[in-house]
Amino acid sequence: MKILRTPEEAFAEIPDYPFAPKYLSVAAGDGADIRIHYVDEGPNDADPVLLMHGEPSWSYLYRKFTPFLAGKGHRVLAPDLIGFGKSDKPDSRADYTYENHVAWMSDWLTSLDLSNITLFCQDWGGLIGLRLVAAFPDRFARVVIANTGLPTGTGMNDGFREWLQISQTVDPFPVGTIVNMGCVRSLSQEEIAAYEAPFPDERYKEGARQFPMLVPVTPEHASVAENIETWKVLECFDKPVLTCFSDRDPVTKDGEQAFIERIPGAAGQPHRIIEQAGHFLQEDRPEELCQIIDTFIRS
Template identity: 70%
Template sequence: MHVLRTPDDAFAGIADYPFAPHHADITDRATGTAMRLHYVDEGPRDAAPILLLHGEPSWSYLYRKFVGPLVAAGHRVVAPDLIGFGKSDKPADRNDYTYERHVEWMSDWLTGLDLTGITLFCQDWGGLIGLRLVAAFPDRFARLVIANTGLPIGTGWSEGFRAWLEFSQKVETFPVGFIVNGGTTRDLTPAEIAAYEAPFPDETFKEGARQFPTLVPITPEHASVAENKAAWEVLGRFDKPVVTCFSDKDAVTHGGEKLFIDRVPGAKGQPHTIVQGGGHFLQEDAPEEVVQIILDHINRG
């Protein structure tokens, strides 16, 4: 496995991401390849962590407006960059990215840090991976906040996802900043768009971003259908508090909250939210509202 690392100076011009870098060494189980995973880790180390998981094609920069307010409220905030994204290492071959490998990489990172009492906020692929972590290590999680994501088991896809899949595989140059901007209801600034593009100096760094859409198990023939079904079995017994906060303007995941509300015991009777005017990346469109949802969820106990 050949691994690329974005030079540190690619991130030097980002003004609103003041967080000290933290790194963990991850070893791919199949090949023994060593990789460096970057994560934000702010706030008191003895506080129960709030784990913020990003998706495609973003990175922990997506949570820059979450970290300060959550830390100010007394919490530890941990926000990793998935392998292939942000400041984490990036395998150069598309075939090295699989759903199960991502789950393994993040499982090893999670257990390596020995995080417990976790409040999880997950969106997009942060949910596809994060909810698998919950299923694998339910005792490590205290509560969940699930936003604009799913855990597919091969039963189809939305028209919005179909359009995204087609675009992602046909576009010649993968326009990361343009994609994130297209998933918001406000216009990102040029500096914000540049920050989303910073992890990818050229197209060779984007193989994970290219591959992710093809890995979503939307048909029975996709890999990871069986593993996701098994995860749903665990989630079907998960009785710790769960809230959903999906957006009304996200064509990809619209209505997806219903599955979690109906199937996860901990979601029963909770104050679920539809974020009005939010796009797919609601972290950009409504950061203050979503931070308050997280804090309220924790404060309810």
């Protein structure tokens, strides 16, 4: 596995991202190691809030969540998935598989020995994060699920079909513009540049290109069986589960219903539809979501 690493100077001008970088190396799967970057702020002895991003963003997405939640006394961890942010980036699309991502993040989670976790997950942060919940249910205290899914090969909606087609044909792959298109508000040029920063050139974007192809929306996709098994665990998960989907995301519209109907811990919770928010609701409504997370933990 050939691995690319974004030079640190690429992040020198990132606005509103003052967090000291933390790194942990896990097994890459070929005898080598691969490095995961993560933010770790707030009291080290407090219960962790794990913020998991998706495609094609990175932990910059949680730059407003981190100081708010740390200021409320929580330990806040926001990892960059392999292929994104300050984490290492394999240069071959073949190295990016759903199961590799689950294995890498499982090793990260267990190496840090996190427990009593509150998970907030969106997009691929949900596809991977919910697999972690199923693999290590005793480590999680509660889950907030936002604009994501856990597909098992039963098809896709028009919004995802359009995104899949765009992701495989657009050239170059405009990461910052894609994030901006997934928001209701218009990001500043500095914010758009921050989303582009991890990718000095197209070689670094193989993960961003490949992720849409990995969503198991047909029976022939890899990881269908693993997601079916994950649902079996989630259908017995009785710890609190809250959904916070947005009102203006064509990709995950109505996706909260499966979680509300199938996970016991979702029963009776104050599920929310976040108004005037797009796919990247963290950019559109950060203060509202932070308050929801903090209230959910304290309740």
